[in-house]
Amino acid sequence: MSPSTRIVVHPSYVVGEIDRRIFGSFVEHLGRAVYTGIYEPGHETADEQGFRQDVADLTNELGTTVVRYPGGNFVSNYFWEDGVGPREERPTRIDLAWRTLEPNTVGTDEFLAWTKKTGTEPVMAVNLGTRGADAAANLVEYCNIPGGTTWSEKRRANGADEPYAIKTWCLGNEMDGPWQIGHKTADEYGTIASQALQAMRRVDPTIEFVVCGSSSRDMVTFGEWERIVLEHTFDDADYLSMHAYYEEHDGDRVSFLASAAAFEAFMHEVIATADAVAARKHSTKRLKLSVDEWNVWYLSRFAGEENLELLEQPRLIEDVYSVLDAVVAGDLLATLVRNADRVAIACLAQLVNVIAPIMTEPGGEAWKQTTFYPIALTAEHARGVTLDARIEAPTLTTGKYGDVDGVASTITWDAETGSLVAILSNRTDAASETTIDASAFSGLTLVDAQTIIADHAGPRKTREDAEAATPKALDGVSVDGGIVSLTLPAESWSLVRFTASV
Template sequence: MTQRARITVHPAFEVGTIDPRIFGSFVEHLGRAVYTGIYEPGHPTADAEGFRQDVADLTRELGTTVVRYPGGNFVSGYRWEDGVGPRDERPTRIDMAWRTIETNEIGTDEFVRWTAATGTEPMMAVNLGTRGVAEAAELVEYCNVPGGTELSERRRANGADAPHGIRLWCLGNEMDGPWQIGHKTAEEYGRLASQAAQAMRRVDPSIELVVCGSSSREMETFGEWERVVLEHTFDQVEYISVHAYYQERDGDRASFLASAAGFEAFMHEVIATADAVAARRHSDKRIRLSVDEWNIWYIDSFAGEDNLELLERPRLIEDVYSALDAVVAGDLLATLLRNADRVAIACLAQLVNVIAPIMTEPGGEAWRQTTFFPIALTAQHARGVTLEARTEGPRAATAKHGEVDAVSSVVTWDAAAGSLVAILTNRSPQPVELRLDAAGFRELALAESHVMVADDAGPRRTAAEAAEVAPRPLEGVVVEGAELLVTLPPESWSLIRLTAAVQPG
């Protein structure tokens, strides 16, 4: 049975400006994300530095704007000094986070050069697990001071005469998690993060700082962790992190399709907590979100860090995704855009091989997973501002999230390009006839449309299999005056782009 839904938007009602950094990603020293991921000397596409150009090309195609590095759990045991200077003098160490042999062949300077080559912005994390205030400030000095100090001159001697100018810094990673090397209570971490922030800003006052929020909404300390940490750091940071992963469990397809509803509730709860801290301080400052880890991760199939064999560049957490996963991933990204007023940064975790949209084979091809497609299309077209979208329509029952909108939507408007984009996820097993009322716009015309439909085929394990479910044109899109009419297939993700102008007056 076909259901009906209606969405109403108007150019006067904006949610917020879309920060391009929402289309970020993440490269951690984990598994094959770095070695045989972005970096593989001797590969047919490798440049003079050893970076794979096939991966760099796909990174640009994905629309990646900012890349977080070097972790992740890895950073909590990392000595940044090990990864700079002559390669033949760098130590090989045990990475305690993932029980891996780390050669330190790639470090800060190489990563920054890779971001410059790919047109992305580096987002650096400091170790507040096994190290502390001095080491965090020293890394800022190494990266951002032009010269004249011991560490800035060391960078120059290492080949980077100009400062790296890294603006975004994470104050540790998931410090609430018992799995984290050097994990802490909220009081312990909040005090340490405050001290590190103060020292780092003394070195470079222009930097922006992200303080650790909860590792997930399911943490027993969630909410209270955010409150306590922000009580310590509110005046010193711009952002608090949100980390969220989703998977289909126990065949509960309906709840999985509605994952973005839980994602949005999580973000709203963090925002409410941050605003409560602001209210208590009589402050009009608004802490924004850095959703610097989000993705679909079948974590139940991961044996855990304690059960890993000590290897160099092992194949770890290389999930392979289905068409269903792609639909959910597209909806998760749309949810970030829907909250553009408070979400400033977001990093799909991760970029290559590790729960990633890009996969590689050593010496072989790099290819797009199913999740690559909705992310790339969204990054390409969702620009400008997010508009408030009023939705009327059917609801869908889920075991985990209760009743949710059967159609999830976000509408963006790029006035400079005259581009009105609707991203629509039909979470229900029935088609939905959708009417988009774009009152306030004129001269609407269809520019392009794309759809991905979930199926029951399971993971697509090769480039060819993934390409079989790549977006295709969405048929039957009709534009009549200021209205768009379309039937959304069951369990589908769609992107429709219109050219438009704003009604005068």
């Protein structure tokens, strides 16, 4: 007999409103994310600015809402002034983060033109590795002041008469990491982040800030890093970042399928640390998270920056994904939605070519990796609020994370459209007979049910192969009054949509 799962959901029990910025992504000057990724003059789909329309179209289909830029590790050695003004006058630099030749053909103005083209919102990062408050404040002035100052007039001279009005700013990147150019202790980073924040806010009092949390739960400084940084920045910061990547280690498929359970535990630990600082400060403020790097990444396959040959536009970290990876990625994104009360921003790292759902060939096609499918489907349908669904699920015993729920559920409700959505991940190797008690809703009617089932075929190296992750119909879903019955396939990710009223 198949293991059983029971889920109970009620429209009155709300976790939080879903911030559309959860469906963000990330474009770093790394490998081919920019050059021959979003930007390739001469490509048959390129517009007059050199941006690939095929990539822009896939970005919109993915449901991308915000895009973080220009890094990532890249930003910690970046002089933003190199990337503005006449292109023929821009210098070629060595990017120390990825040992790459950076021509600065694409910079602030070009990227912001691309976000306008794609209808996405920029999340801008500033260099707090090799630079500080002055350079950061100048960039805010360049981007956000209408005119009448040195940097705002330079922007206007460079062709952007109106200010960009960038709202969200990241204060550095992974400053806890020894690999980071300008790596700092928590106290050092907290000090410079506070200084930069104050200067930037003096330029534009309306902007908001993301301070660096830990770049991994495995960092020896995790927890203590957050506490010390927030002692410096808590009163003025708006968001605390966290970064998380997962991969299948040594054939441990079971633990890999449970990655989202570890992801959720990491989130709750970061939140608890931030709330502990709030308690010590006698503050009712509750910081939200900016999970501005998350994905499946086979980091163990990366040779390391010190072993890279100095090239321009190298093929770096171009992981090719399997259907199993798509199931896990879908579970990770559902976990972000499930924690809508504390997750405000999230950026899939990255958008194009570099551990990305979109791949391109120079002069050739752009295509969807397996991970594209669950991300796009979730971004399209997970709207409104996340409900506090209660679940009784079989236990999955893993070697890396201990016992976790074998089935995970995220339920969203959009009262305006009457759309009730269930995102369900079966992490186990057995089908699960599942019941959703939604009897608190009226007129519950099935609209659609789709599933992605993991296989053992490995990486899907072509567009045609990656289409194996295209969601298929999930048959056998029945609705009796307010009770839904369905069978979740083993090692699967599913999205089931209903209409209802309350």
